[in-house]
Amino acid sequence: MRYQGVRDILGRRLLECGFSDARISMEPNTMNPPRTVCLVASLALACQVFVATIAQAKEKASDASSDLPAQIEPSQESWHARYKKQENAPNPAKQLLNTDQEPDLTAAGFESLISGDDLSAWTPRGGTCEFVLEGGEIVGTCVPGSESTYLSTNRSDYADFIFSGELYWEEDGNTGVMFRAAHRMEKDRSGKDRQVVFGPQAEMEGFSTGRGWSGGIYGQSCGGYFYPLWLKKHAQVREALKPDAWNRITIEAKGNTVKTWINGIPASHWIDDGTYAAGYFGLQIHKGKSGKVRFRNLLVKEL
Numbered sequence: 001m002r003y004q005g006v007r008d009i010l011g012r013r014l015l016e017c018g019f020s021d022a023r024i025s026m027e028p029n030t031m032n033p034p035r036t037v038c039l040v041a042s043l044a045l046a047c048q049v050f051v052a053t054i055a056q057a058k059e060k061a062s063d064a065s066s067d068l069p070a071q072i073e074p075s076q077e078s079w080h081a082r083y084k085k086q087e088n089a090p091n092p093a094k095q096l097l098n099t100d101q102e103p104d105l106t107a108a109g110f111e112s113l114i115s116g117d118d119l120s121a122w123t124p125r126g127g128t129c130e131f132v133l134e135g136g137e138i139v140g141t142c143v144p145g146s147e148s149t150y151l152s153t154n155r156s157d158y159a160d161f162i163f164s165g166e167l168y169w170e171e172d173g174n175t176g177v178m179f180r181a182a183h184r185m186e187k188d189r190s191g192k193d194r195q196v197v198f199g200p201q202a203e204m205e206g207f208s209t210g211r212g213w214s215g216g217i218y219g220q221s222c223g224g225y226f227y228p229l230w231l232k233k234h235a236q237v238r239e240a241l242k243p244d245a246w247n248r249i250t251i252e253a254k255g256n257t258v259k260t261w262i263n264g265i266p267a268s269h270w271i272d273d274g275t276y277a278a279g280y281f282g283l284q285i286h287k288g289k290s291g292k293v294r295f296r297n298l299l300v301k302e303l
Contacts, residue, residue: 069093076230079211086224097233098259098266102250103162105299110162113153113281113298114138125150125183126197129285138298140283142173142291150178150197150282159278160303163251166296169243172208173291176201178220178282179251198222199276201284202251202260202268204241206291212238215249215260215267220284227270240265246296254303 071092072080083089115121119133127149130141140151158180165177181199188194198221204214215237217227229238240262241247250261260268283295 071095071231071233073230073232073235076211079213079228080230083225083228083230088219088223088226090225090227092231095227095231096269096271097231098261098269100259100266102261102264102266103252105162105164105250107301109301110164110299111301113300114296119151121154122151123154125152125195125282127285127287129287131283131285134294136296138283138295139170140175140285140291140293140295142171142285142288144289146287147194148197148287149285150181151285152178152181152183152197152282153280156182156280157278158281158300158302160254161252162301162303163253163281163299164248165298166246166248167204168246168294168296169206169292170294171290171292172206173288173293174205174284174286175291175293176204176218176220176284176286177249177251178280178284179253180276180279181220181282182279196221197282199279200226200258200270200272201282202249204247204249207241207243212241214241214247215262215265217258217260217268217270226272227268229267234267237262237265237267240267248297 068074068077068080069092080092113121114133114136117133119131119138122131124131127143127147129143129146129149131149131151132139138151140149143149161179163177163179167175169175178197178199178201181197181201183195183197185193186196199219201218201220203216203218205211206214212234213229216225216229218224219226242263248261248263250264252259256272256274258268258270258272259266281298281300285291285293
């Protein structure tokens with residue numbers, strides 16, 4: 001009876017593993033087999049369960065891997081799984097590649113967005129993170145408890161342009177540059193009115209995530225990533241951001257076509273549907289526990 005009980009228990013375990021056709025091949029010669037026979041039988045059945053479980057796990061892993069589009073870098077699999085169902089998420093097979101050289105930033109026609117000795121040409125929107133002007137550089141600091149905050153140009157009709165700016169992380173944190181942006185009023189959870197900045201953003205995500213999507217284009221408060229940098233062919237730009245250094249983001253917007261570069265390396269090539277034709281620029285400090293970013297050489301050339 002002891003042997004039969006062991007067999008029944010392990011048989012049920014095989015069924016729990018999903019093997020409905022599991023069979024136990026060992027049969028006792030007597031209802032009271034020697035203890036050694038019971039032990040051997042138990043070990044044999046345990047091995048069956050172990051092998052079956054491993055085979056099942058491999059099958060599931062194989063099925064999951066087969067769902068990954070061929071264009072996606074395998075190291076980006078978890079990020080693809082997380083973002084593929086977002087409203088804006090592109091079909092990887094249809095993502096265009098930016099193969100252009102970065103525009104000539106020394107050409108005539110560029111104007112600085114930082115002028116004078118104050119930030120009177122800018123307005124913070126969306127939260128209470130702090131921005132100050134220090135030595136010709138804008139310094140943005142995360143304030144715990146604040147919503148993400150966007151230091152936005154007062155002018156709100158930038159349409160076709162080349163923008164360039166340099167960022168330096170004093171404390172790691174998510175940031176980025178909004179372009180062709182706008183804002184709306186919404187109710188927060190307590191019923192109070194709050195300002196929500198929305199539109200396309202050139203992502204500058206810092207270093208903590210390790211995914212390398214700086215230069216991608218995110219739809220801030222409007223459906224998520226328009227252009228994630230998850231393709232195999234994005235490998236070079238995913239390594240373009242340098243810690244403890246100034247990093248340059250360049251954005252070119254012409255009609256519905258938007259391209260970006262990180263430190264001169266091509267990143268995004270996004271085609272808008274015309275929804276975001278013009279708007280303002282905004283420097284983001286993302287909500288969180290900490291983060292401090294410096295911005296300098298903010299230049300724009302209208303086309």
